[in-house]
Amino acid sequence: MMQPIHGSEGNKLIIGESFWRNSGMPIFHKVGMIIHGKVKFCAKFMKIVKHGGGQVFKSLQRLVQSLKYGTNTLGVILVKNESSVSRHLKHCALEQDIPTMPASWIINSLFCGKLLSPKRDRCAPLHRIKMPSFPKPQVDVDMSQEI
Secondary structure, rough: OEEEEEOOOEEEOOOOOEOOOOOOOOOOOOOOOOOOOOOHHHHHHHHHHHOOEEEEEOOHHHHHHHHOOOOOOOEEEOOOOOHOOOOHHHHHHHOOOOOEEEEEHHHHHHHHOOOOOOOOOOOOOOOOOOOOOOOOOOOOOOOOOOO
């Protein structure tokens, strides 16, 4: 059943149709992904990526080949959370310069209506804490020796 949804600009979106960027291209156009996680997680996000115009690969080798031959311009390993990725997969991804992104990246891209850049350092830099400076006493105070 298709239901119209009214967006903030008055545009109608229909559930079940592809969501396209303003330029007329799907959000995940020329994006190749490997989805790493449990079967249910992979199945859900595979539908989302394919519906948005992307490709999902079963092996890292196929993803690297698609990047090499130009069928995809961006390769990403999508994971549920970054702490669940094995060291071996992280190492192989770094060798090929393929970023590992959490599932929230896909969700945020859909909310923004455009593909967000897969940055390596997505965390905000830590703010330096400025230690307060206390005024120095002008007069030496004699301290008692008794404790």
